[in-house]
Amino acid sequence: MADTATTHAVVLRDIGKRFPGVVANHDVDITIRTGTVHALIGENGAGKSTLMKILYGVQRPDEGAIILGGQEVQLHSPTDAIAHGIGMVFQHFMLADNLTVLENVVLGAEKLHGIGDAARKTVAELSDRYGFGLDPDQLVEELGVGDRQRIEILKVLYRGAKTIILDEPTAVLVPQEVDALFENLRVLKEEDHTILFISHKLDEVLAIADDITVMRRGTTVGQARPGSVTKHELAEMMVGSELPTPAKEGSTVTDEVQLELANVSVVDPRGRSLLTDISITIHRGEVLGIAGVEGNGQAELVETIMGIRKATYGQVRLGDVDITSWETRGRREAGIGYIPEDRHRHGLLLDSPLWENRILGHQTRRPVAKGMWIDRSGAREDTDRIIEQYDVRTPSTDTLCRALSGGNQQKLVVGREMSGAPALLIASHPTRGVDVGAQAAIWEHIKRARKDGLAVLLVSADLDELIGLSDRIEVLHRGRLVAEFDPRDVTPQDLGAAMTGAHEDAS
Amino acid sequence: MSIVRRFGMGLLAPLTAVAAAMLITSIVISLSGSSAIEFWEIIFSRPADRVFVNIVNQTSLIYLAGLAAAIGFRMNLFNIGVEGQYTLASYAAASLAGAALFPGLLNVFMSLLLAVAVGAAWAGIAGVLKVTRGVSEVISTIMLNAIAITLVGYLLNRYGVKVGNGVRTEVIPDGSRVDGWFPFAEPDGPVWALGLLAVLGGIGFWVLLNKTRFGFDLRATGASQSAAVASGVNVNKMVVYSMLMSGGIAGLIWMPSLFGAAYSYGTTFQAFLGFTGIAVALLGRNQPVGILVGAVLFAFLNEQSNRLTLETDISANVVQITQGVIVLAVVVAYEVVRRYRTKLEQRSVTETLEADKTAKGKAVSA
Amino acid sequence: MRLSTRIAAVGAAAVLALAGCARDDNPGNGTSGGSVDLDCDAGGDGPKVGLAYDVGGRGDQSFNDSAATGMQRAVEELGATCTEGEAQDGEAESAREDRLRQMADGDYNPIIGIGFAYSEAVDAVAPDYPEVNFAVVDGYDPTPDEPNENVAYLGFAEHEGSFLVGVAAAEKTEADHVGFVGGVNNGLIQKFQAGYEAGVKAVNPDIEVDVTYIEQSNLSGFADPAGGKAAAAGMYDGGADIVYHAAGGSGSGVFDAAVEAGEGKWAIGVDSDQYLTATEEQKKHILTSMLKRVDVATFDMIQSVADGKPLTSYQTYNLEDDGVGYSTSGGFIDDITDVINGYAEQIKSGAVKVPETP
Known part of the structure; x- marks a missing residue:
């Protein structure tokens, strides 16, 4: 291959980006050929979105180089990125419903062709040329999702983008719309545009991409061409080829059932099925791991057990008690601890001091409350205990939660949820975004509690974690449990296949 | 961060805001061709005795209004309906008190109870609509304001007592009047006894917010609804409860004046306190002490502004500019200070960690 | 720095707009012009009149302006001088009273409340200043069983x-x-x-x-x-x-x-x-x-005080004495x-x- 830089639209070399306590990207190398569709795949949390923000000028890399069309550039802002011909289409559309297609496209780029006939002509031309079929004067509110997406693409084309980043563009589309999108992408490609296509849907990637780059744990782990790689191989690259060995300690599983889900289904108000016929049993002293590509029902499963979402059908039992209709508070009081997936949104009050965060979720229980009153000194003392036992690095219990690093915040959450001897722990990605030291500590705490009879439901995208901690692993795919594995003898191929649905196709 | 420093931080924002407001007001006055110095001389002159009494009395009303708004704000509920709630409640209480169904102070007590109930019920409508129908409380309370004010006007015209060109409810009998204390000569007027409601309300608000589980749930919901839900807070219930409480306190707003000076609902009813309350709650950061400072400031400016038109060519409206700018500047200043404070805290955390490391390192090497 | 320029521009515009409402003597509002020119200080040793306007105040091209017209006539014909106060929307009743008291304390006599909303305030204040004559346009005595000797209620047909x-x-x-x-x-x-x-x-x-x-x-x-x-x-x-x-x-x-x-x-x-x-x-x-003819009533009141025979109690201006009419x-x-x-x-x-x- 002639390695002339000009045939490469984008080259990212040794990109690294650190946030306090976390390394989001390191040693990222990607080469994107001009006029191709280049897919970037990886699990959620693999570092794709940070990388895209770097390429779109939202964040600056700590190290490494961005080379566009053979020249190294510094991107300080999205405006810089657009000036260099890079445009981005976000998963969530940013369109004004009550404006027309033309107005939406022109909004913010009035200087290019004005807002009058010249602009209308340009928009119409672009739409025709790429087969978008958009009427410049139609109101956006009258348009469907597929058309809206085309408007977003038109917006970046109008601003002169040659390289277009599409962030999970198919997540919001139905299959026919996906086909239409792919048709548009092919036309764009013929016109010498370059597409960077972010996804974790392997079928789609294999269908449209010319090149594929796989990311895992913040770095690029492999390159592939669709013709020479199978779905299974891709899945394996995504989740890692060498699976960790399971914990060597003996099993602590008892035969006492702590949590039982019987035929639980959840249907959303629009009639979409989120969970279908889930039956799970977790015993005291047992850790059940839930594997799956994100967005396949994990969040709904956790929320259903926590009472944040109500099961449409089926039963949830804690011990011998039917808690299907209980509210979240009652469930927590009955001894369910909850480490939420997103600690900032669901686990903490960022602008409150640590001791108040100790109270959160335990409002009705000692030692942080007495009757209808909050026990401040009790809460402070117990926060000190957590700081001590869980090694939370903080100057004092009065420090605002926001000031702590991610790892320390998470240790606080774990310490809190382990307080008061819970019978069941729902742990959703308990070590996501924390540094290695904190991760090891959190795992250690979960193992110790399991030994004391705690039942744990562990949802994680980190296979080290899943295999290292779980006694059993169930795989969720499209809201159904599709496979069960013993962590001691599971292969990455099996796990990858089950997670991506290939398992089903085969059976 | 030391206590002193934290306290200093707390004062920084409001002080900056007041300074900014004074500056902008001065510019506005100067541009309109009047003397800013004259303006501030009048505003900052020692209030006459009766004006002093008025300031205290107005503070109690504005403070109650501020509390009513703040309860909603603490939960991110924008109860704009305080105005309608206290208008309706004041009318109801004045009607009951005027009817004199109960003797003496019992009449006062029952009327206060009715005021709370009516205010709460009117606010509760918005709460229930939000929970069951998803109607934004901003919209529903604005609508309910219009309905309440029109309804009171209708009831007053229909059942009120005509006096000259005015209409009012029956006058409260002597035995059920609660004037208060006369700190100066009698013509300077009393400090209204029911102003104590504001004191009790302030203390109650503080205790509720900081000491009780309910208060914790309320603050948690305001700080992060998603985190509150995950912690087991039933947000729907909280919405209805806090609207009821907000409305209940709103019902009391005009009571000190009703039993201390007006004795009936009519032309002497003081409107717009509900909106003043919103501004004061914003100004006071929804904290009991902050709202008090805001209420005193607003009452002081309002009362002192009366002399402006008499003694200068400056419109009393200027004071509203000052008040508006203060609120705006406070909101901005708080955000700036908050960010600065977070940065300081983060630095302090890092310092602690670094100190930890060196200490450990030394221990090892020693 | 374009952003800061823009902010400065917006800020300046806002300040200028606000400056427009900072003076209380601007005649009329906006384009309509033709309001009443009242010069309080132009008079001589006639009565010192306190004029307390209702909400809207000078420039309402209606009620309050009409009172100002009567005042101007008193300035010209009786050598009267005056001070003006204006009610704010939503002000406390105590603010109305305070306005009247400040006028009374400043030795203004008569003191005329423009608008029936001053009825209660005058009723509260008048007993404390028996030497001062008060009048309320459209006013009434809210406590008819305790009539005030020094208050006139200027009504119209x-x-x-x-x-x-x-x-x-x-x-x-x-x-x-x-x-x-x-x-x-x-x-x-x-x-x-x-x-x-x-x-x-x-x-x-x-x-x-x-x-x-x-x-x-x-x-x-x-x-x-x-x-x-x-x-x-x-x-x-x-x-x-x-x-x-x-x-x-x-x-x-x-x-x-x-x-x-x-x-x-x-x-x-x-x-x-x-x-x-x-x-x-x-x-x-x-x-x-x-x-x-609020101007007629206002002038009448001032003249009666100047003549030493101040009007008291209810006065009605009707068609007969040109108190009302049409243009x-x-x-x-x-x-x-x-x-x-x-x-x-x-x-x-x-x-x-x-x-x-x-």
Whole structure:
């Protein structure tokens, strides 16, 4: 291959980006050929979105180089990125419903062709040329999702983008719309545009991409061409080829059932099925791991057990008690601890001091409350205990939660949820975004509690974690449990296949 | 961060805001061709005795209004309906008190109870609509304001007592009047006894917010609804409860004046306190002490502004500019200070960690 | 730095806009010009008059301005001097009282409250200043069993004046459909409504009269041009071609509604001759105005104090003594003045009794 830089639209070399306590990207190398569709795949949390923000000028890399069309550039802002011909289409559309297609496209780029006939002509031309079929004067509110997406693409084309980043563009589309999108992408490609296509849907990637780059744990782990790689191989690259060995300690599983889900289904108000016929049993002293590509029902499963979402059908039992209709508070009081997936949104009050965060979720229980009153000194003392036992690095219990690093915040959450001897722990990605030291500590705490009879439901995208901690692993795919594995003898191929649905196709 | 420093931080924002407001007001006055110095001389002159009494009395009303708004704000509920709630409640209480169904102070007590109930019920409508129908409380309370004010006007015209060109409810009998204390000569007027409601309300608000589980749930919901839900807070219930409480306190707003000076609902009813309350709650950061400072400031400016038109060519409206700018500047200043404070805290955390490391390192090497 | 320039520009614009409302002596609002020129200090050793305006204050082209006209006459003819205070929307009752007390403490005498909303405040303040003479335009004694010796209540026979403009409306309507917009639904404004309706019906009982009040009891109805415009526009849309307003400062909205409704749609002004203070656009639509001579009453009060025989208790200014009337500016009703004057004579003679309540 002639390695002339000009045939490469984008080259990212040794990109690294650190946030306090976390390394989001390191040693990222990607080469994107001009006029191709280049897919970037990886699990959620693999570092794709940070990388895209770097390429779109939202964040600056700590190290490494961005080379566009053979020249190294510094991107300080999205405006810089657009000036260099890079445009981005976000998963969530940013369109004004009550404006027309033309107005939406022109909004913010009035200087290019004005807002009058010249602009209308340009928009119409672009739409025709790429087969978008958009009427410049139609109101956006009258348009469907597929058309809206085309408007977003038109917006970046109008601003002169040659390289277009599409962030999970198919997540919001139905299959026919996906086909239409792919048709548009092919036309764009013929016109010498370059597409960077972010996804974790392997079928789609294999269908449209010319090149594929796989990311895992913040770095690029492999390159592939669709013709020479199978779905299974891709899945394996995504989740890692060498699976960790399971914990060597003996099993602590008892035969006492702590949590039982019987035929639980959840249907959303629009009639979409989120969970279908889930039956799970977790015993005291047992850790059940839930594997799956994100967005396949994990969040709904956790929320259903926590009472944040109500099961449409089926039963949830804690011990011998039917808690299907209980509210979240009652469930927590009955001894369910909850480490939420997103600690900032669901686990903490960022602008409150640590001791108040100790109270959160335990409002009705000692030692942080007495009757209808909050026990401040009790809460402070117990926060000190957590700081001590869980090694939370903080100057004092009065420090605002926001000031702590991610790892320390998470240790606080774990310490809190382990307080008061819970019978069941729902742990959703308990070590996501924390540094290695904190991760090891959190795992250690979960193992110790399991030994004391705690039942744990562990949802994680980190296979080290899943295999290292779980006694059993169930795989969720499209809201159904599709496979069960013993962590001691599971292969990455099996796990990858089950997670991506290939398992089903085969059976 | 030391206590002193934290306290200093707390004062920084409001002080900056007041300074900014004074500056902008001065510019506005100067541009309109009047003397800013004259303006501030009048505003900052020692209030006459009766004006002093008025300031205290107005503070109690504005403070109650501020509390009513703040309860909603603490939960991110924008109860704009305080105005309608206290208008309706004041009318109801004045009607009951005027009817004199109960003797003496019992009449006062029952009327206060009715005021709370009516205010709460009117606010509760918005709460229930939000929970069951998803109607934004901003919209529903604005609508309910219009309905309440029109309804009171209708009831007053229909059942009120005509006096000259005015209409009012029956006058409260002597035995059920609660004037208060006369700190100066009698013509300077009393400090209204029911102003104590504001004191009790302030203390109650503080205790509720900081000491009780309910208060914790309320603050948690305001700080992060998603985190509150995950912690087991039933947000729907909280919405209805806090609207009821907000409305209940709103019902009391005009009571000190009703039993201390007006004795009936009519032309002497003081409107717009509900909106003043919103501004004061914003100004006071929804904290009991902050709202008090805001209420005193607003009452002081309002009362002192009366002399402006008499003694200068400056419109009393200027004071509203000052008040508006203060609120705006406070909101901005708080955000700036908050960010600065977070940065300081983060630095302090890092310092602690670094100190930890060196200490450990030394221990090892020693 | 473009952003900071923009912020500075917006800020400067805001400050300039605010500066517009910072002075309280700007005559009229905006383009309409023609307000009353009152120079308080131009007088000599005549009475020192305290004028306490109601919400809206000077520049309302109606009620308060009319009082200022009377004051100016006192300045010129009696050598009076004056100070002016103005009520704020939503102010405390104690602020009204304080305003009056400050005037009394400043040795102003007489002190005239413009608008019935001063009734309670005057009743509270007057006993503490027995040497000072108070007057309340449209006022009443809220405690009739404890009358004040030093207070005059200056009332008007608004129903009589309203009757005459009702006659004018009835004579001029082509749709046989007219309207009335009141500021606040109280006894005072109902007098306007009653007289107007009676006047219309006296000419032709079949004419339809729409009635709307901007507010039920909230005094902001007198300072709400948007509310006045909405009310009047509704009537024009509904087929009425003449709308009479008794809504103080909200009236300018009624005129705007007439302008927008177009040719053939009329409005009738109130209190002062509003044709004189209206914009050029509005003038084409102001049929006539019901004159309520607040200026006469104000001047009367001042003169009585200057003469050492201060007015007290209820005083009524009616058609007989030119306390009310109608205006002919613009010449739109010159052809029917005979008819109107005919009714006026009948009222004066007692042949026609005008009702005070609708």
